[in-house]
Amino acid sequence: MTPQGPPRAVPMAKPLTGRAPLWLRWKTMARVAWGMMFHQKLKLAGTLFGVVFATLLANQQLGTFLGLLYKNQMYVKNAGADVWITAPSVQQLPPGRTISDAALLTARAMPDVEWADGVLIGAATMQLPSGGSEPVTLVGVNATRLKGGPWNIVAGDAGAIAQPDTIIVEDAEREKLGGLNLGSRRELNGHRVTVGGITWGLLPFGPSYAFADYEFARRLLRTDRDQMSAVLIGVKPGADPQAVAAQLKAALPDVFVRTGPEFEESIVNYVLRQTAIGITFGTSTVFALIVGFVIVSLSMLSSVVDNLREFGTLKAIGTTNWDLTKLLFVQSMTYAVIGSVIGLGLVTRVAGGIRSPKLAMLLPPQLVFGSIVVMCVLCVLASSLALLRIRKLEPAMVFR
């Protein structure tokens, strides 16, 4: 059956050879992707809710965890020491055991050591005017050099601890300690002390820090004269703390010698491995991500199922599976970026609202950018179900 066609006055249309280059296909599919997303506003809101929820909860959990971690590392981070010497097996502060002052003398004899001071850290009890008592973490430091604290002074002067029987206390605990002010007098471990300064935010995971002159603290803590909690060391300008630590390790085989960053890392490892904090916060973070993943995944799948005819049409009129993969990729990245930015905005407001020395949520830039990256990966993975459905879609369905 081969009839002759009717005569034509115009040239016949010829097979087309043009095909969109890669960048144009991306652009075209992105336009369709955004069009579809913003056309179904309820579905858009539902999917974004999943991303926002996951970002908010994950960052709230991780931010609180980092805040707690910071509380554990706070002293090491702010002590100003390049190298630390502690008793063996000490993984965090306060150290349970003391070391001999031989370590201090050895450190001071090292050529690359600029300064070395002993520090005492121990539990003390403050008597309250009401008759009760409250624990504090008493820190004894060299009152001349003031390495090892105090810092963040908001009232009085750090040098005040050089005065006899004077301590510096934490602002967040003033009420708890019976309404302390500059000049207040209390009994600490059986000794009369005077408040000579107030810090802000020096509230570790345990009782708040109270600072005193080293000798005074030694008497309050009833520590032997030749014993100390740790030795803080500052190296000379240009000297390598790692090299100094290595020399000290060789000279002092019976104690722990670490650089500041190594000690901070040791504390992180301790918290993660020896306590349930890491598992608790880690689990809730993972759950937040799983919930977000499920919401995004089901929303995107539902969006594809609701628009099967449109996807079938797109396939029929020449888009490839790869083109539709681009479409889903653009959608998932858009969900991830918009959702995580909204979620981060909310969590930042929450963090600002609850910020106090007692509960600090830390949101470092790494966590913020990491969240966006994680959400992008999560949303792209969540689009796989939708992609599988699209790949299986026969373009011939548009004729049914």
Place this chain on the structure above:
Amino acid sequence: MSHSLAIDARGVTKTYGDGDLAQLVLKGCDLTVPAGEFMMLVGPSGSGKTTLLSILGCVLRSSDGHVHLFGERISGVRESELPRLRLAYIGFIFQGHNLIASLTAEENVAFQLQMRGWSPGDASREARRLLDRVQLGGKYKRLPAELSGGERQRVAICRAVAGNPPIILADEPTASLDATNGQLVTELLRELAREQGHTVVCVTHDNRIFSLADRIVRIEDGQILGEGAGSHAA
């Protein structure tokens, strides 16, 4: 095989399912369509006309037989090659217009042009020209939901002819339209096909538009039964 033939289908067979459940839908159909012809494929429901159209449109593979479009064999090519063939040869018009609901009339047409390699600016200008041609000049930015059924089908015609593909396959293009709009849309399709030199295969059982065909081919029970000249046959 002459390239003046837009479509050359020989012994096209299509079976759905396997074994006892196998259903033979097309039984060795032979069909040739010269370039530039406006042909209507007619037959009752379930006769296999849409299946044949799907095979000619490279959206469905035949179980047996050969199909050539302008001399290029399309049966037996890899699955991944089919989208390229569809872009190169085919413009589709579907029964339910099948426009993308989230794209405006202009964007629906421009999308097809961009997939065929037109730059966004040129695609937009050409889309507007085509929409002007079908009297939708003031409705570039309307979403499909904001257009009437006849207007949507006119946009679908613009999308089908956008970029000037040599073959237009239309599946019951008047099914969802009233008699007046059905006639108008088919006439419009015919005019555009004439102007731009498209070959048109239009599946329909709407006898009100038979008169617009150059040739009418009847299909029944999966077999081509015969043909007749439409009123527009030369």
